[in-house]
Amino acid sequence: MENSVGESSTTAAVTSIYHGLPLLTTRLVSSSNNTNNNNNTQNKMSLVINGDSHTQAHLGQVITHYLASLQPHKQRFLGYPTNEEFNYEALAPLLHLHLNNAGDPFHGSSFTLNSTSFEVSVLDWFANLWDIQKSEYWGYVTTGGTEGNLHGLLLGREQFPDGILYASQDSHYSVFKIARMYRMQCIKVATLISGQIDCHHLKALLLANKHKPAIINLNIGTTMKGAVDDIDLVIKTLDETGFSRDRFYIHCDGALFGIMLPFLKEAASKISFKKAIGSITISGHKFLGCPIPCGVVITRLEHMKALSRDVVEVIASRDATVTGSRSGHAPIFLWYSLQKKGIIGIEKEVERCIMNARYLRDQLGSAGIGAMLNELSCTVVFERPLDDEFVSRWSLACNGNIAHVVVMQHVTLSMLDSFVSEFLQNRVIWFRDGLRKPLCIANDVGAIHCTCPLHNSIKLLDI
Numbered sequence: 001m002e003n004s005v006g007e008s009s010t011t012a013a014v015t016s017i018y019h020g021l022p023l024l025t026t027r028l029v030s031s032s033n034n035t036n037n038n039n040n041t042q043n044k045m046s047l048v049i050n051g052d053s054h055t056q057a058h059l060g061q062v063i064t065h066y067l068a069s070l071q072p073h074k075q076r077f078l079g080y081p082t083n084e085e086f087n088y089e090a091l092a093p094l095l096h097l098h099l100n101n102a103g104d105p106f107h108g109s110s111f112t113l114n115s116t117s118f119e120v121s122v123l124d125w126f127a128n129l130w131d132i133q134k135s136e137y138w139g140y141v142t143t144g145g146t147e148g149n150l151h152g153l154l155l156g157r158e159q160f161p162d163g164i165l166y167a168s169q170d171s172h173y174s175v176f177k178i179a180r181m182y183r184m185q186c187i188k189v190a191t192l193i194s195g196q197i198d199c200h201h202l203k204a205l206l207l208a209n210k211h212k213p214a215i216i217n218l219n220i221g222t223t224m225k226g227a228v229d230d231i232d233l234v235i236k237t238l239d240e241t242g243f244s245r246d247r248f249y250i251h252c253d254g255a256l257f258g259i260m261l262p263f264l265k266e267a268a269s270k271i272s273f274k275k276a277i278g279s280i281t282i283s284g285h286k287f288l289g290c291p292i293p294c295g296v297v298i299t300r301l302e303h304m305k306a307l308s309r310d311v312v313e314v315i316a317s318r319d320a321t322v323t324g325s326r327s328g329h330a331p332i333f334l335w336y337s338l339q340k341k342g343i344i345g346i347e348k349e350v351e352r353c354i355m356n357a358r359y360l361r362d363q364l365g366s367a368g369i370g371a372m373l374n375e376l377s378c379t380v381v382f383e384r385p386l387d388d389e390f391v392s393r394w395s396l397a398c399n400g401n402i403a404h405v406v407v408m409q410h411v412t413l414s415m416l417d418s419f420v421s422e423f424l425q426n427r428v429i430w431f432r433d434g435l436r437k438p439l440c441i442a443n444d445v446g447a448i449h450c451t452c453p454l455h456n457s458i459k460l461l462d463i
């Protein structure tokens, strides 16, 4: 395939079948200002590296063209939990340096072009957020939530080499990949309709496997439904099943919501190292908004010490991180974002995301489209649109019969209005011949939130 800017790579050939009918691959209704996918071949600029040396002007042109091709996507970027509203122009001079934080941020390194002082400030901020003393924690800035999971679960595995990893079926796919990478026995735990871990099922599994320590991955905001697992209930379940503190390790995967939760008055104490948890991770490019993927992992110092005491001669630092070279820019972006927003700014952004998510849920509901929003969440779940091009146009993420919108800072009410209105117009066309029907999402979000013909008729009977 030709490698060029301006060509969409998001619309894949569709083979999925719904209600016995293939998904639609052509857009049926489009708005007049639609520039989706930017498929005009005349506008493509070749990206092939052919060995020639190109002028700065030419390269600048390619980048300008690429940027322009992204703008329409940005205006409809609804399905992924990344904050696209930020301005880091002040940090541009840093692009003149390669900064590398290889090693332990607290230990120093012989790579002097580093930003570990910024990194430690960021880590201190998160340690304070999650209630752990400076002298008792360790952590580092990662490449993202996945690396945070790799690190947190490794600490659990190192503490309990024969432990069983328990993760709810709604956990991020990285958790199951990590279990395979580390060759850990992994048991999937059922979830409630909200997406929270089902502690009744967990209890039965723990009782059946009492002979082995438990390593538990908990979600502070599941990927698809934004569900927050109940840490207290899980700890109570461990206690009731005879797992004392020295026989379990809990890792909290808080990719998006681990930073948002403490700013919600109703939930401020939910995620905290005052509880018997071992580690927490978040993605830095999600709520905080960072142009490059990054994340933070915080653990108890004692766990890290068990992992590594070695000082590696080449970098003159302690080797306790998953990767070797680590971005020196990422901690500065995180530091800048935290400093610019301040506590009040973060609080306001969290509140706005939640309020706007409620708005979307209500708009979908009023339009007769089944939708669910967990109480402390900005992830609105609804029936999967039947047209894959519509899905791609709004950058939606889908799983089975459901799709979701994650209402982040850049998502405005007018974007949401356009989305609902276009969804409605398309639905009329998808369903007009009567061959296709709204998908049933009762198993995913509960019958009450489902507007498929069956559950709609049951609701009518109830009235």
Ligand SMILES: Cc1ncc(COP(=O)(O)O)c(C=O)c1O
Binding pocket: 081, 143, 144, 145, 146, 147, 171, 172, 174, 219, 221, 222, 223, 253, 254, 255, 256, 283, 284, 293, 294, 295
């Ligand atoms: C719950 C959860 N965990 C982990 C991840 C992975 O994070 P990253 O993409 O930063 O590696 C995600 C990504 O969406 C997520 O939703």
